[in-house]
Structures are given as C-alpha cells and as structure tokens.
Amino acid sequence: MSTDEVRIVKLAGNMEVVPDGSVTTPRGFSAGAIHVGVRSDWDKLDVGLLASEAPCVAAATYTKNRLPGASLVISRQHLSSRRAQAVVANAGCANAATGKRGLDDAIAMAQAAGAKLGTDPHLVVVASTGVIGTYLPMDRISAGIEKISLSPDGGLDFAKAIMTTDTVPKHTAVRGGGWSVGGVVKGVGMIHPNMATMLCFMTTDAAVAGPFLAAALRRAVDVSFNMIDVDSDTSPDDIALVMANGLAGGPAIDEGHPEAEAFVAALTQVAVHLAKAMVADAEGATKVIEARVDGAASQEDARRAAREIVSSLGVKTMVYGKDPNWGRVLSAVGNCGAEVSEEKAAVFVQTPDGGELCMFRDGSPQAYDQAKAKASLMPKEVRFRVDLGLGNASATAWGSDMTEEYVRLNSMYTT
Amino acid sequence: MSTDEVRIVKLAGNMEVVPDGSVTTPRGFSAGAIHVGVRSDWDKLDVGLLASEAPCVAAATYTKNRLPGASLVISRQHLSSRRAQAVVANAGCANAATGKRGLDDAIAMAQAAGAKLGTDPHLVVVASTGVIGTYLPMDRISAGIEKISLSPDGGLDFAKAIMTTDTVPKHTAVRGGGWSVGGVVKGVGMIHPNMATMLCFMTTDAAVAGPFLAAALRRAVDVSFNMIDVDSDTSPDDIALVMANGLAGGPAIDEGHPEAEAFVAALTQVAVHLAKAMVADAEGATKVIEARVDGAASQEDARRAAREIVSSLGVKTMVYGKDPNWGRVLSAVGNCGAEVSEEKAAVFVQTPDGGELCMFRDGSPQAYDQAKAKASLMPKEVRFRVDLGLGNASATAWGSDMTEEYVRLNSMYTT
Numbered sequence: 001m002s003t004d005e006v007r008i009v010k011l012a013g014n015m016e017v018v019p020d021g022s023v024t025t026p027r028g029f030s031a032g033a034i035h036v037g038v039r040s041d042w043d044k045l046d047v048g049l050l051a052s053e054a055p056c057v058a059a060a061t062y063t064k065n066r067l068p069g070a071s072l073v074i075s076r077q078h079l080s081s082r083r084a085q086a087v088v089a090n091a092g093c094a095n096a097a098t099g100k101r102g103l104d105d106a107i108a109m110a111q112a113a114g115a116k117l118g119t120d121p122h123l124v125v126v127a128s129t130g131v132i133g134t135y136l137p138m139d140r141i142s143a144g145i146e147k148i149s150l151s152p153d154g155g156l157d158f159a160k161a162i163m164t165t166d167t168v169p170k171h172t173a174v175r176g177g178g179w180s181v182g183g184v185v186k187g188v189g190m191i192h193p194n195m196a197t198m199l200c201f202m203t204t205d206a207a208v209a210g211p212f213l214a215a216a217l218r219r220a221v222d223v224s225f226n227m228i229d230v231d232s233d234t235s236p237d238d239i240a241l242v243m244a245n246g247l248a249g250g251p252a253i254d255e256g257h258p259e260a261e262a263f264v265a266a267l268t269q270v271a272v273h274l275a276k277a278m279v280a281d282a283e284g285a286t287k288v289i290e291a292r293v294d295g296a297a298s299q300e301d302a303r304r305a306a307r308e309i310v311s312s313l314g315v316k317t318m319v320y321g322k323d324p325n326w327g328r329v330l331s332a333v334g335n336c337g338a339e340v341s342e343e344k345a346a347v348f349v350q351t352p353d354g355g356e357l358c359m360f361r362d363g364s365p366q367a368y369d370q371a372k373a374k375a376s377l378m379p380k381e382v383r384f385r386v387d388l389g390l391g392n393a394s395a396t397a398w399g400s401d402m403t404e405e406y407v408r409l410n411s412m413y414t415t
Numbered sequence: 416m417s418t419d420e421v422r423i424v425k426l427a428g429n430m431e432v433v434p435d436g437s438v439t440t441p442r443g444f445s446a447g448a449i450h451v452g453v454r455s456d457w458d459k460l461d462v463g464l465l466a467s468e469a470p471c472v473a474a475a476t477y478t479k480n481r482l483p484g485a486s487l488v489i490s491r492q493h494l495s496s497r498r499a500q501a502v503v504a505n506a507g508c509a510n511a512a513t514g515k516r517g518l519d520d521a522i523a524m525a526q527a528a529g530a531k532l533g534t535d536p537h538l539v540v541v542a543s544t545g546v547i548g549t550y551l552p553m554d555r556i557s558a559g560i561e562k563i564s565l566s567p568d569g570g571l572d573f574a575k576a577i578m579t580t581d582t583v584p585k586h587t588a589v590r591g592g593g594w595s596v597g598g599v600v601k602g603v604g605m606i607h608p609n610m611a612t613m614l615c616f617m618t619t620d621a622a623v624a625g626p627f628l629a630a631a632l633r634r635a636v637d638v639s640f641n642m643i644d645v646d647s648d649t650s651p652d653d654i655a656l657v658m659a660n661g662l663a664g665g666p667a668i669d670e671g672h673p674e675a676e677a678f679v680a681a682l683t684q685v686a687v688h689l690a691k692a693m694v695a696d697a698e699g700a701t702k703v704i705e706a707r708v709d710g711a712a713s714q715e716d717a718r719r720a721a722r723e724i725v726s727s728l729g730v731k732t733m734v735y736g737k738d739p740n741w742g743r744v745l746s747a748v749g750n751c752g753a754e755v756s757e758e759k760a761a762v763f764v765q766t767p768d769g770g771e772l773c774m775f776r777d778g779s780p781q782a783y784d785q786a787k788a789k790a791s792l793m794p795k796e797v798r799f800r801v802d803l804g805l806g807n808a809s810a811t812a813w814g815s816d817m818t819e820e821y822v823r824l825n826s827m828y829t830t
Contacts, residue, residue, distance in 0.1 A: 067748065097746075131740070325547075327511065331511070331512075363513075364512075412738060
C-alpha cells in the first residue's frame with residue numbers, strides 16, 4: 001500500500017469507525033486504571049492494566065534508542081514468544097537508566113499483573129513512560145495493580161493512565177461484520193520517526209497468524225508513527241504493540257485470506273488516526289503540519305523529504321508564526337539527502353478553499369497572492385505539497401509546529 | 416590533532432590572540448561595507464567587500480544542502496582555480512531558490528566587485544545570506560559596491576555587513592612572529608553540523624601551499640563548525656573560506672614545513688573561536704552547552720555522541736530551564752547510533768568550582784547534591800561530560816539552548 005493510498009485510507013466496505021472506540025472495543029478485552037502516586041505532584045490515573053480473556057498472538061516494534069528502558073527490555077523478552085495476554089503500564093517514571101534494579105522492578109510489575117489476572121507473568125507486557133533516571137515506587141505500584149478493577153468499558157481509563165504531558169486521551173477503533181481493531185497511544189514529546197516512538201497498544205478480536213500480524217504491524221507503523229515528528233527526539237521506552245485474541249473465530253487471517261488486506265487497512269487506519277492524534281496533541285503545539293511529497297525518484301526519497309519538512313525547526317516555527325516563508329520548505333528538502341533538482345521541484349500550500357497555491361516552480365519563486373498564502377497558514381491543519389518532478393513515488397508525513405509553550409513545558413519538566 | 420587537544424588549543428609559543436583582530440589583521444587585506452537597503456526594513460550595513468592586494472591561494476568548504484544558493488554555486492565555480500583575491504557578501508537576501516536570474520545576479524556581484532578592484536571577477540567569491548526565495552536588488556547592490564571604501568581597519572565593518580539575526584559581529588585573529596590568521600563569521604540560526612554551516616571568511620598573510628591549505632581548513636572545520644548546533648537546520652548558502660596572500664614571504668607552508676602544525680593550530684584556534692561565538696550568539700539563546708564525550712569506541716562515535724547531545728531539543732530546553740534532567744543527555748547518546756553500554760557509561764556535569772558531579776554510573780542513577788547540580792546549570796557555559804567507558808576516543812561539541820525567544824524570532828522572520 002503506498003502512502004498515497006493510506007492518506008485516504010479506504011476501509012473495507014463493511015468496516016466503520018466506532019465512536020469513542022478504544023482497546024476494549026474488540027471482544028474479550030477489558031481494562032482499568034488507578035492512581036498510585038508514581039509522581040508525588042500528580043493526582044491523575046498513573047497505572048493501567050489491559051487484559052484479554054484469552055491469550056493473544058502479539059507483535060511489536062520498539063524504540064531504536066540504544067539505551068532502552070528496563071520495562072522495554074523485559075517486554076521484549078516476554079514478546080519473544082510472540083504471545084501476550086495483558087499489558088501493565090505506568091506514567092510518571094520511564095524506568096530507564098535504572099540498571100539491575102529497574103529490570104527487577106519491571107519483572108515485579110509483570111508478576112503483580114500476572115498474579116492479579118491469574119496469568120503467566122511472561123504473557124504480560126510492561127511499559128513505562130515519564131522521567132528518565134528515577135526508580136519506580138514498586139510498593140505503591142504492586143498494591144495498586146492488585147486494586148485495579150477491569151471492565152470492558154475501561155479502555156478510556158487505560159488511555160488516561162498512560163498520559164504524561166498529553167492533554168487528551170488518544171484512542172480509536174474500527175469495526176466490521178466479523179471483527180474490530182482498537183488502539184490507544186500516548187506521547188506528545190520526544191517524538192521522531194524512528195520505528196515506534198511512543199507507547200501504542202492496539203487490540204483486535206480477529207484471529208490472525210503471528211507472522212502476518214507482525215508484517216501488518218510493520219506496514220501500519222511505516223506510514224503512521226514512522227512518519228510523524230514533534231521534536232526530533234526518540235524516547236528510550238517506545239513500543240507499538242498489537243494483540244490479537246482470535247475471539248471473532250474463523251480461520252486465522254494470513255497471506256491469501258480474503259480479509260487479509262481489509263485487516264491491514266483497518267490496522268493502518270487505527271495507527272494513522274493515533275499518529276495524527278499524537279501530533280495534534282504535541283507539547284505546546286497549535287497546528288498539525290502535513291507534508292506530502294510527490295514525484296520522488298524513490299519511495300525512500302519521498303519519505304525522507306516528507307519527514308524532513310515536518311521535522312525542520314524552520315518550517316515548524318514559520319507555521320506557528322503563520323509566515324509563508326516557503327523557502328524553508330524547499331531548504332528542508334535540499335537537506336534531506338534525497339535526489340532533488342531546483343529546476344524540477346515545485347512547492348505548494350493548500351488554500352482554505354481546498355485548492356493549491358504554487359510558491360516555487362521552474363527554478364523560480366512564483367508571484368502568488370500573499371493574503372491567500374497567509375490565509376492558508378491559518379487552519380489547524382496546514383498542508384504543504386512538494387512535487388520533486390523526478391519520478392512517481394509519494395509519501396506523507398505529519399508534524400507539530402514549534403511554539404514558546406513547547407520550550408516552556410520542556411524547560412521545567414522534572415522540577 | 417584529536418578534538419581533546421583542540422579543546423585546549425595550544426598555539427605555537429610565538430603566537431598570540433590579537434585584541435579586536437579580524438580578517439584585515441593579516442597584512443595586505445582591506446575591507447569595507449555599505450548600507451544599500453537589501454531589505455527595506457533594515458538600516459544596517461548590508462553589503463561588504465574584502466580584498467587582498469595580492470591574489471591568494473584559497474580553499475573552502477560548502478553546505479551539503481542539495482539546493483545550494485546561486486551565490487554559492489558561482490563561488491564554487493570561481494574557487495575551482497583554488498585562487499581568489501576578494502569576497503563580496505550581502506545580508507538580507509540569500510539569493511537561493513532564484514533560478515537563472517539568481518545566477519546572473521551572483522555573476523553581476525562578482526563583476527561589480529572586480530570592476531571596483533580592477534581584478535578578474537573570477538577571483539571574486541560571492542556570498543549571500545538572508546531570506547530564501549527572494550531576488551537581490553542588483554541596481555542598489557552594484558551601485559553600492561562601487562561606493563565602498565576599503566581600509567585595513569575595515570574588518571569590523573565587513574563582519575557587521577554579513578550579520579542577519581546576529582546580535583554581535585563575530586571576528587578574531589591570532590598573530591605570531593611571521594604571519595597572522597584572521598576570521599569573521601555570521602550565523603545564529605539554521606546551524607547544524609554538516610560541513611560549513613554559515614558564512615565564514617578567514618585570511619592569512621602566511622604563504623601556504625594550496626593542497627596543504629585545503630587540508631588545514633578541513634581539519635579546522637572538522638573540530639569547530641562541524642561540532643556546533645543551534646537548530647539542526649542547514650542553510651543553502653553556507654561557506655567557510657580561507658585566503659592566503661603570502662605577503663609574509665618565505666617558502667610556502669606545506670607538509671613537513673617547520674611551521675606546518677603551528678599554522679593548523681592557528682587556523683583551528685580561529686575556527687573554534689568563531690564557531691563558539693556563533694553558538695554564544697545563537698538566535699534567542701541564553702547559554703552555550705559544551706558536551707565532551709570520552710571513552711568512545713571510535714572517533715566517529717565520540718563525534719556523533721557529542722553532537723547529538725548539543726543538538727537534542729530535550730537537552731537544549733532542560734539547560735534553558737536550569738533543570739538537571741540528565742536522563743536526556745543519556746537518551747541523546749542512546750539515539751546517536753554510537754556503540755554504548757548502559758553499564759559502562761557515566762554522565763557528569765561540571766560544577767561552578769571546576770569539579771564534576773557524577774549523575775549516572777554503573778548502570779544506575781547516582782545520589783548527587785541537587786543544589787550543586789542546579790548551580791552547575793547557572794553559568795553562561797554549561798558543560799556535560801559523558802564517559803562511554805568503551806575506548807579512548809574523545810570529542811567536544813557546542814550547542815545553544817532552546818528558548819521561547821528562538822521560537823518568537825523564527826516565527827516572524829520574513830514578515
């Protein structure tokens with residue numbers, strides 16, 4: 001599936017978005033959350049538990065950071081079986097840079113969740129997000145996990161429990177005749193395309209073959225979480241997980257199964273929705289920047305160029321300032337390493353009426369309507385398009401703008 | 416020369432820093448500047464001319480941006496002879512993304528400077544900095560060049576004429592018994608290690624062999640301009656140029672010449688001084704962040720890690736907020752792609768008394784004095800050191816902090 005197709009994700013005819021859907025929309029999943037005080041200055045839900053009544057086939061992608069957090073290290077070990085039945089997650093402490101004690105704490109979290117659920121702790125995925133270099137308050141966390149009450153309506157509370165500087169819970173689901181796919185995500189800072197760059201949990205009651213589930217996840221992540229940027233930073237705790245409990249019955253979806261592409265489309269729809277929700281809620285952000293690159297010589301070039309545009313601080317600050325300084329878009333493309341020709345490239349911005357304004361073409365700045373250009377930067381979602389004029393590859397990326405508020409938030413995060 | 420040696424650049428015993436030195440400190444160089452109104456809203460000097468009374472051996476490094484500005488394209492052609500006699504530069508308009516007309520304008524600037532000086536225009540280096548995608552007002556520029564008066568004291572005016580959002584002119588020189596090296600630089604935004612990322616002009620009256628001059632420039636740039644970051648963006652117009660007019664006489668400095676290393680040290684001293692001056696004057700910045708990485712498995716790993724630390728928005732905002740959130744330093748190292756081990760890495764911050772506070776070691780956060788850590792983030796220059804514990808390679812990088820003022824400046828740059 002090309003990014004271009006994903007941009008207008010076509011769900012199978014019988015699939016629809018579920019209002020207020022989440023990880024507990026697929027049958028057999030329940031969730032809950034509790035406040036235990038991981039941070040002394042927070043009164044929000046900070047530990048969440050998600051469980052399936054049946055063991056699941058599971059697949060995950062992880063941070064590329066070479067100093068992964070302890071919870072991620074343990075989850076990776078547990079997921080080597082490609083099976084999982086539950087997720088226990090906390091906010092407020094990343095359990096990263098915590099050495100042997102951190103690993104022990106992550107194991108203890110899995111054990112507490114396993115004991116609560118009567119499940120093998122090796123089927124529990126552990127996730128932590130928050131400050132790096134602090135230890136988890138394990139007494140409070142273990143006691144809290146024991147007290148969590150699980151419910152098929154608990155997806156929203158689970159989504160809230162993993163929030164840090166997020167301002168809204170981020171969740172969605174799609175449902176068809178036979179099965180559904182749900183997801184929650186957190187992450188509004190340290191977000192940059194480098195595999196999964198946040199906590200994302202997706203669930204489905206479809207029966208799915210393990211290798212196909214892993215391939216579907218890679219395809220979905222590649223056009224969603226791998227195409228967004230907040231601040232070019234990658235956290236050590238990022239994971240995107242999908243669990244399929246098979247309660248919808250029927251033969252497992254696999255290559256050649258009549259619903260194989262419908263499943264990939266559904267998973268992609270959920271992933272793209274959650275990725276864009278992260279960008280829309282990015283720390284201090286006021287706008288979503290969409291960059292579509294057409295005419296690239298290769299798919300990798302298209303992806304690089306689109307990501308570089310939404311990652312450039314010059315572009316991010318210009319969008320924040322509603323300043324049509326399109327030269328920064330072109331300069332970002334020049335920086336990304338993709339094949340590019342000044343004579344063949346063209347830069348456009350989408351106007352409020354849905355049309356396009358051409359700002360640069362044929363090697364020259366174009367005379368365009370300044371007022372219309374300014375108006376194009378007013379909407380919550382600002383869309384640039386660059387046609388490289390070299391080939392047929394397209395890609396789309398999304399980024400937040402850069403604001404004084406981002407700086408303020410990040411200059412006083414731990415203290 | 417390792418970065419470590421550069422950090423405490425040892426000039427040859429007979430060399431000293433010249434108070435208020437600049438590009439006109441070496442004998443035979445004169446400079447001047449004029450206000451022509453490249454931007455209608457500026458009343459500052461905006462066109463500068465630097466000339467040597469004798470033709471020079473020259474070497475340069477350029478932006479890696481694949482859409483270089485027109486002035487840079489022309490300068491690169493002119494410098495293919497490895498000779499130059501003058502530089503003409505303007506601020507306020509980058510003459511980038513300007514197609515054929517931009518190239519014609521850059522040639523016209525060289526011709527105007529050549530006519531003024533009675534010099535072959537092919538010996539003139541042209542440089543432009545400012546807004547991308549606008550045309551130069553060539554009538555005013557050509558008339559202005561004609562009127563510039565050159566003087567051996569004109570280095571400061573030349574430094575002022577190339578400033579855009581710079582708040583102070585940036586210049587230096589070192590002098591010894593026989594020869595001197597001077598330099599000016601501009602650039603406080605779109606600064607990221609990728610060869611030369613700004614306008615930098617260096618001069619010397621030493622006689623230097625062409626290939627040796629080019630090699631010396633690469634060595635100097637590698638530990639100075641290639642090790643700094645403001646905002647991870649690279650402008651299309653960046654150039655670092657050195658011109659040697661040989662007026663000091665004597666046999667040309669070359670490999671094996673007794674003053675070869677003294678010359679490299681002097682050039683490096685000038686480059687490091689100018690690079691740090693750029694960071695100190697970075698858009699909206701309040702602090703210089705120095706990151707030294709020791710114990711890396713390779714020189715490239717040490718460089719990557721040091722640069723990633725000073726480029727991380729998480730680190731930049733934390734330093735601005737004087738928040739000792741050292742986990743972001745460690746996370747940046749984990750992201751840089753260098754070989755790293757959580758068990759072997761250690762993170763330190765330099766305390767105001769010149770000592771060090773260890774924040775992370777042996778895979779665990781260290782119990783340190785919070786008040787002392789906070790105090791370590793108060794000085795204008797904040798120094799982190801990471802020992803990777805894997806080998807013997809070291810490198811040092813410098814970056815600015817990230818502030819609300821950077822965002823404010825960059826959100827309203829063109830309008």
